[in-house]
Amino acid sequence: MDIQKLEKLLIEKNEKSFRKKQIYKAVFEEAKSSFLDISTISKDLRVFLDKNLEILPFSKVRVLTSKDGRAHKAVLKLSDGKLLETVLLSPKEDTWSACISSQVGCSLGCAFCATGKCGFVRDLSSDEIVSQVLFWKQYLKQKELGGSFSNIVYMGMGEPFLNWKNVKDSLNILIDEDLFDFGRRNISVSTSGIVKGMQKFVDDFPQINLAISLHFANNTKRGEYMPVNRMYDLDQIRIFLKKYFTKSKRKVFIEYILLKDVNDSEVDIRDLSRFLRSIGSLQLLHVNLIRYNSIEGDFESSSEKIVRRFQYGLRKSGIHCTTRKSMGDDIHGACGQLATDNKKR
Numbered sequence: 001m002d003i004q005k006l007e008k009l010l011i012e013k014n015e016k017s018f019r020k021k022q023i024y025k026a027v028f029e030e031a032k033s034s035f036l037d038i039s040t041i042s043k044d045l046r047v048f049l050d051k052n053l054e055i056l057p058f059s060k061v062r063v064l065t066s067k068d069g070r071a072h073k074a075v076l077k078l079s080d081g082k083l084l085e086t087v088l089l090s091p092k093e094d095t096w097s098a099c100i101s102s103q104v105g106c107s108l109g110c111a112f113c114a115t116g117k118c119g120f121v122r123d124l125s126s127d128e129i130v131s132q133v134l135f136w137k138q139y140l141k142q143k144e145l146g147g148s149f150s151n152i153v154y155m156g157m158g159e160p161f162l163n164w165k166n167v168k169d170s171l172n173i174l175i176d177e178d179l180f181d182f183g184r185r186n187i188s189v190s191t192s193g194i195v196k197g198m199q200k201f202v203d204d205f206p207q208i209n210l211a212i213s214l215h216f217a218n219n220t221k222r223g224e225y226m227p228v229n230r231m232y233d234l235d236q237i238r239i240f241l242k243k244y245f246t247k248s249k250r251k252v253f254i255e256y257i258l259l260k261d262v263n264d265s266e267v268d269i270r271d272l273s274r275f276l277r278s279i280g281s282l283q284l285l286h287v288n289l290i291r292y293n294s295i296e297g298d299f300e301s302s303s304e305k306i307v308r309r310f311q312y313g314l315r316k317s318g319i320h321c322t323t324r325k326s327m328g329d330d331i332h333g334a335c336g337q338l339a340t341d342n343k344k345r
């Protein structure tokens, strides 16, 4: 919902200031999907808002649900016809987590990522970003799925730090007590390693979690599969983290997607251990190993045995490490699988 437009409309109608809070409560807390259902405001105002303002800035194209019912992927159509994908996951029973997008497509072209293959289409506005959370709140309510909303992760389509102004505004809306009122520690922003953006992020939001999609710990290899490494290489990431840990005791998450015969060998374990040890503060680094989810293309996922060996190797070097359970690959809603065909739009 466009908050500034709502404020203007309320002024136009000469409404008292407390009306705004009543509407916020109905929309953000109670997840009402229509102004006509807000019983705390007059009928006249309900009809007026319904005519002049949208609660969601997109329409639903479809929602796919995984066989186990723990992953839902929505394809949403924006007002200019562009398509966006967003995912709702239940990593634990009665707990839901929204994986939201910050851009339509992505300019960074990581070789193993479906979004990267689509190219960049456009940035999402702050309203389009936070409304994905609102969409899932309404969905949980309508489907009576139960459980509570625990986490928001910026790990969908796009690189958040290449759309920083809108991502920053969206974070402020998510943590605003009158709006979503999410705890800062329940939000994570994931970057492919845009060092300039990481610096601004930790300055502005010191309590929100930072995750770095590293995936390679060798500059030549990382540059080959992740072109962003040519802008910000491993040395720059190391310098940033070293400096960050002198001031902050917040944990940073390192994402590592395991690709068969590409980055899952003993040498890769050694490279990753060396890189992390060279940063120091190992107790503040946590590696999330991610099973690759195949999209049509050139990569395969590492076997269970290799994943276990990788995890064991890292732990042996004193590195905190867990393997993230893959969810939603049967609906192409898993990590690296978000893509919509926007070329014809």
Ligand code: SF4
Pocket (backbone or CB within 6 Å): 106, 107, 108, 109, 110, 113, 114, 115, 116, 117, 156, 157, 158, 159, 192, 213
């Ligand atoms: S992995 Fe992230 S940064 Fe890389 S292309 Fe995909 S969306 Fe962009």
